[in-house]
Every structure is written in C-alpha cells, then in structure tokens.
Amino acid sequence: MSDTPLQWLNILKPNFKVLPLKERLLCGLGALLGLVISSLMSWYALGGFNAWYIAPMGASSVLLFAVPASPLAQPWNMIVGNIIAGIIGVTCALYIPNLTEAFSLAVALSIFLMMTTDSLHPPSGAVAITAVLGGDAVHQLGYHFIFYPVLLNSVLLLGCAILFNRMLGKQYPQVAQINQRSKDPTPTQKVTIQPKDIHEVLEQHTELLDISEYDLQKIILEAQEKANARTSTSYLCQDIMTKDVICLNEQDDIHQALDKFKAVNLMSLPVVDTQDKLVGTLALYDVVEWFKRAEHGVQWQHQIKQIMNLKVVTVRPTQPIQDLVPYFVEKSFNYIPVIDDGKLVGIISRADMIAVLQKQLSVAIQL
Incomplete structure (x- = not known):
C-alpha cells in the first residue's frame, strides 16, 4: 500500500517538540520586544541617526527567544560568530569584484572559522551575505560595518534576550556543567551514566548535534530517575x-x-x-x-x-x-x-x- 501525501509529508517533518500555545506566544512576544527595544536603543545611542537593522537579527531572535537552550543561541556564538562573518564578508566585498564569488566564499569561510572557534551561529551566514550584497550604504562603511550595525545590534538584542528569558525563569545563558563544585561526576552520575560516557559516544558521531552535552546529561539523569522509580518501593x-x-x-x-x-x-x-x-x-x-x-x-x-x-x-x-x-x-x-x-x-x-x-x-x- 502506497503512502498518502500526508504520510509522505510527515516524513519530512522534524522530530521536534511542539510547545503549548502560551509558550509559543511568549516566544513571539520576546522576539517582538527584543527587536523593538534593541532597535530603539540603537537609534538613541547614535543620537537620532536614522539607524537601520540588519535582517540577520531576525534570524538570531528565533534562536534567542524560541530555543535559548540551543548551543547555537549562546552569547559566545552570537557575538563571535557575527564578528567573524562581518570581517570575512567585508573583506570579500572589498577584494572580490564578482558578487557571486564574494558572498559564496564569505559564507564558506565564515562557517569554517565559526566551527573552528566553537562559535557557530546560523544567522551569521546572512551577516556575511549582507556585507557583500548590502549595497553602497554597507560598502561605504567598510570595516565599520562590523561595529555598527552588526556588533551594536547583536549586543543590544542579546541583552534583551537575557533579561526576557530570566524573567520567564529560563536559564540563559546555559550553565556549563551540572556539578559546579567539582570536576568529578555528581553523586548520581557516579552510579549511572557519567559525562565522560556521553562525551565518548558523541566523539564517535561526526555530525553536529543542536544540543549540548550538559542538556544530554540532564535528560539522561531525569530519565534514569523515572526508571528507578518504577523499580523501587513507593513512599510518599x-x-x-x-x-x-x-x-x-x-x-x-x-x-x-x-x-x-x-x-x-x-x-x-x-x-x-x-x-x-x-x-x-x-x-x-x-x-x-x-x-x-x-x-x-x-x-x-x-x-x-x-x-x-x-x-x-x-x-x-x-x-x-x-x-x-x-x-x-x-x-x-x-x-x-x-x-x-x-x-x-x-x-x-x-x-x-x-x-x-x-x-x-x-x-x-x-x-
């Protein structure tokens, strides 16, 4: 029996958790407030100059407000990734006359350098393209484009994201490790799955996963606790x-x-x-x-x-x-x-x- 069109479309969908309506509305509200407030602050900081916002910030807001737990959404990734992409993009625009070659090389080099510095941030690819295809207004800025609008927009939007997520009780930026007292495994990890076990398994995978080892540890520990609860005497x-x-x-x-x-x-x-x-x-x-x-x-x-x-x-x-x-x-x-x-x-x-x-x-x- 052949698959129906609906079944075929389901194959293309990601295995992604759909948040409740309230959470989805809050994510959208966060992006709205973040972009509006940061753009107004940018305008004020420049003394009334007719400030403009670069499109990649819209892509960054998706990560910062919708999936703040993603490694790709962390402050290091956004700031360093955008700076790298801005430098590469401006350099390619200055020295490569052919626009197609310029922005293609700019994105490729940006990806390589971001992965090398552990600062991969998908919207930064659009920053590199903007530096090349942004027109005369961008080209006249030269390397100043990296500081404004790229760095200024990034810092302001990031500040709004930190405040908004903290107000909702979300941990952002993400904490680096579970055990903050020692480099040793936590007491629970010593008798179950340890961080080094997860690290060794991840080392065998060549593809990049959009989840941190820290989050994997938390999920595995919580699942282990639920499994243990099924096999132990029930006390209230x-x-x-x-x-x-x-x-x-x-x-x-x-x-x-x-x-x-x-x-x-x-x-x-x-x-x-x-x-x-x-x-x-x-x-x-x-x-x-x-x-x-x-x-x-x-x-x-x-x-x-x-x-x-x-x-x-x-x-x-x-x-x-x-x-x-x-x-x-x-x-x-x-x-x-x-x-x-x-x-x-x-x-x-x-x-x-x-x-x-x-x-x-x-x-x-x-x-």
Whole structure:
C-alpha cells in the first residue's frame, strides 16, 4: 500500500517538540520586544541617526527567544560568530569584484572559522551575505560595518534576550556543567551514566548535534530517575515527613533567629507568617552576613522577613519521595518543606531520606 501525501509529508517533518500555545506566544512576544527595544536603543545611542537593522537579527531572535537552550543561541556564538562573518564578508566585498564569488566564499569561510572557534551561529551566514550584497550604504562603511550595525545590534538584542528569558525563569545563558563544585561526576552520575560516557559516544558521531552535552546529561539523569522509580518501593512525602516542625516567624527579630539557631543547632529554618503559611527560608549564613553589614554602619533591617530567601522549593504530602532525590543529591539541600494549601505541614530532611534509602537497600540485599 502506497503512502498518502500526508504520510509522505510527515516524513519530512522534524522530530521536534511542539510547545503549548502560551509558550509559543511568549516566544513571539520576546522576539517582538527584543527587536523593538534593541532597535530603539540603537537609534538613541547614535543620537537620532536614522539607524537601520540588519535582517540577520531576525534570524538570531528565533534562536534567542524560541530555543535559548540551543548551543547555537549562546552569547559566545552570537557575538563571535557575527564578528567573524562581518570581517570575512567585508573583506570579500572589498577584494572580490564578482558578487557571486564574494558572498559564496564569505559564507564558506565564515562557517569554517565559526566551527573552528566553537562559535557557530546560523544567522551569521546572512551577516556575511549582507556585507557583500548590502549595497553602497554597507560598502561605504567598510570595516565599520562590523561595529555598527552588526556588533551594536547583536549586543543590544542579546541583552534583551537575557533579561526576557530570566524573567520567564529560563536559564540563559546555559550553565556549563551540572556539578559546579567539582570536576568529578555528581553523586548520581557516579552510579549511572557519567559525562565522560556521553562525551565518548558523541566523539564517535561526526555530525553536529543542536544540543549540548550538559542538556544530554540532564535528560539522561531525569530519565534514569523515572526508571528507578518504577523499580523501587513507593513512599510518599507524608510517610516520612516530620510534622513537628521547628520554624521561624517572619515578624521575629533577627537576634531572635540567631538564638533559635544556637538552640537547635541547624543551618537553615523555614519561615512562616501568623497563619502558618510558608513565606520563605532563613539560613544561618544570612544572619551572619547581616551582622557583618551591621558592623560597618547603621542597619535598617531588623526583622526576619527583610533578609529571608523568598524562593523556596516545596513538595506536597502526596508527592513520591523520588521527586526529592535530585535536590538532596545534586543540589545538597538539607531539608525540603512539605506544604498543603500553602500551610507548612511537615519537613523532610536529608536524614529522613537516608533512613528510607537504607531500608530499601536492606530489603534489596535480603532479596
């Protein structure tokens, strides 16, 4: 039976994740704001000069706002890639009279040099072509074309992308590695797939993948955790949490917090309001820093709520404890609050997790 036209077209489609409508709209909004704001800033920086924006920035905005996790969208790639393409493009335009030969050679050399410097950025190919085919306005700029519009446009658009992605809670630029404390594999990686394993496999592939080794490591580790969850005894957070929680009140004085830290000998405590709703966490480190600042001048902060950390990782009572493993193992959390309807109902410490894992290990040995 022959394939229908629709089936044949599906073969041509990439195996690419389609984001929800909200995410797609945000990507488009980011590109809109980034291009408008950066072009206006460019115009302002030049004192009202009739600034123009080069077309490759539209292609760059696709990467910066739609796929910021791509290695091709990182700041190094955009800035260095565009500079290389600009230099090669202007040079070819100056010394090669035939336009076809000039822009073809410019793109080819740009690709080679970008791959050599690990700065491959697809829109930079269009920068090289613009330098050759941009007309008299571009040719009159000569090598100044590299600084404006190329470099100025790139830096401004990049700044907008960093701010926009950070506002959405996305990590951009991408962090270089999972284990930030040491070059050694993380605790989870030591007993599963290690970065060197991924690196050795990638070395055997000659094609360039549009995904970083770091992202591959994260995906593989998360998949490993889900696989492990299917083979382990199921515990919920409510099964192992401590219900009698030692905590601080956001209205308490910072000196009171220090007294409680001394009394319980803990490094961090959750903070609640008058209705027992979790509002933050306070570490002994934060209190020490407060005292250091107070030694150098008048200290206007006196309450816990003024120095506490508002970003708190929490779990629900009915959540499986496997969800907590990455925080205790990879990020070295000491505890995680358990909340129900916003209220603090319990806490799970690293010791609680170790006790459960020790029990599971004992059962596995007996089997």
